[in-house]
Amino acid sequence: MAYNETRVTVAGIVASKVVRTVVGTGYSRAAFRVHTRERRFDRDREEWFDGSTMFLMVTCWRDLADNVHACLDKGDPVLVHGKLRIRETAENGVTSQHIDIEATAVGPNLVACTARPSRTRDAPAVVAPREEDEHALSPPLVAPGAVPAPRAAEPAPKEVPAISH
Template sequence: MNETTVTLVGNVATNVEYRETLTGGVARFRFAVTVRRWDRERALWTDGPTSFYTVSAWRSLGMNVAASVSVGEPLVVHGRLKVREEEHEGRRKTFVDIDAVAVGHDLSRGTAAFRRAARQGPEASEVRVPAARVAESGRAEPPAPDLWQTPEPAVDPGLDTVGEMANGPVQIDCVATP
């Protein structure tokens, strides 16, 4: 599809409002982007006009935005641009919305401490627990805190190589042929 994607750098202008809907939770806030230009005559930076956008973040991104973002904070927002026109009190108005794909703090203007969010909902069932992490009771133990960490597979000392397939570790018996 031909969608227009944009990346904006600016500040949160309103409180983040989070609501649950039939299609998942959504966080919405207004985002202010002010143009800054170098004025050669005065040898200093000057502010240009400010543009305001309504940013919507859905599902887990929306929950994380609602828990992490406050008014005045500098952000980088990446998403799909949507322009809509509505008639309000007999006047035609144009609104510019961003359907966010990624939102993050602008680290050129401050620091942040990242905390990995706990997985919830249907996405949690997609986490595959390797066979090596199944307890003796036959139930899977919770995944390691670092989901990027590769677990050590169980190795049978009688076999030479260990591989990994979609269903867990696979041991391959290597036989030398004359």
């Protein structure tokens, strides 16, 4: 991470087709626009209303680009996390600023949709520890020079009687 780098997370809707290209270095790049709209609750009227709206360009690289292109379509609810970039363009003597996100993570927004993850060939499977194994992951806290107390023996599993029909 760079010094004074601005990281953002945006919840929105894919507002354009996801376009994937291969750049001169051989890396994949995917780009799409994301639309986000602020929603506010007016307590006096007891109703929600739309606030500011914003469109941002999102750029993804390498495996993220390939996966975004394969999984997302216009209209999909997404969460985008990445580096905020300000890009300036000059046209007919007028300079304009555009806000872009160079994404490091993109995923479906599960508030508005469901998803079933499917690992890519390079992504390792991560197995969450069982709750009862949690104590085995961290060493017990012991003062320097002290002898750690032995762990209590775990109770033997209870036998379940066979059920006959």
